[in-house]
Amino acid sequence: MGLPGNPHRSAQPPHVARWLSPFVVTCTVYLVWVPEDPPSWPGALAKGLPMLCLVVFLQAVAPGGRSTRLFQGALLCSFVGDICLVWPEGFLYGMAAFAGAHLLYLAALGFSPLRPGLLLPVLLPASCFLGLLRPHLPAPLAAPVAAYALLLALVLWRALAAGGGAGRGALLFTLSDAVLAWDTFAQRLPLGRLLVMSAYYAGQALLARSAASGPRRRPD
Template identity: 60%
Template sequence: MDPGKEGLPRKPRFSAQLHVGKWLSPFFFTCAVYFLLWIPDDQPSWVGALVKCLPVLSLVVFLRAADAGRGYSARLQGALLCSAVGDACLVWPEAFLHGVAAFAAAHLLYLWAFGLTPLQPGLLLLVIPAALPYYSLLLWHLPPDLVLPLTAYSLALATMLWRGLARGGSAGWGALLFTLSDAMLTWNAFAQPLPHARLVVMTTYYSAQVLISLSVSQSPKLKPN
């Protein structure tokens, strides 16, 4: 077999991997900055909010490099921008509900991106039994004024998880990690403090966002260099 011909199919794939790595490097750099600075939670500031948002905003730049499938990529970018707004709002406790609303909008955009085909209702039958016991326990610890907003948010999150799992690939793993991150965040905030909660929450959150963003490469191709 001709080694030149044998190597031809590998070159575009290798080039695409280099391209993805180049555009993802700001994400990993800004994640490292966030964890190295580790700005305290009890000192809300715009600097802290910006450092927290930069990894998610860098994923918007990554998605801007996507070529085909612009509709899917645009919805993911919108979800990431809403997530960044939510990240900033959660820095200030008094803006908690604004953050919940921003993340709910992000989940709706992810849901729109993932679509309803294939439907796979069987996955929904797995999501509901897992979500109901957790939320039933959490409900006892929520302040009365947060019950309705967080119930609506939980429905949006559970639906996003269902559709992410139905899409599969990195979108499914990202949706699952996003759900776990939110579950730990709310349990730590309202029910019982968890050890190393912030580290685990932010690690799973950033991992979720990058995995969902990488799902853009499963259908469309990235621009060549």
């Protein structure tokens, strides 16, 4: 082992990096060259295009089966959500699309191993953040945002229970949504768009990469 004639197997096969390249390119194009204002359909499509690249990535490299299809469905819902959120009047539609994505992620991640001990450390910070955000929310959005936050917390719990890239990806996704909510409703943040979208794209990529790795190993 380790001799020139017996190279170690790469943790990330070359074809995985090759199929992720379009995702990296489209993320860069959106973050560097596409302006946030004024909202436009070309800008909205550029924002969502990385999600379509991840759908193609999973089609090319992931093992087939129900889990892969669920991850692809979640990415397609995210694509719809990305487009809706470009326009302020589309906020509720975007949140509904992302709620659909999280439901699909929940179905893909499953509930085994259960690891209930992770639930409280997830729900406690989520509840505290929601409490801080609540005074800044318009009254009609208070209940939908609370329901969405609970759903996102459940996805984070299940992803942390699965471990690996899924857990890291869900953490970044959660961070992205938290920054977006604070930037939108409480206080505009310097480089808010860059922080939100960088964490979001990285989180989605890690989630997709975890699906491409095949069945996750379960602890005994």
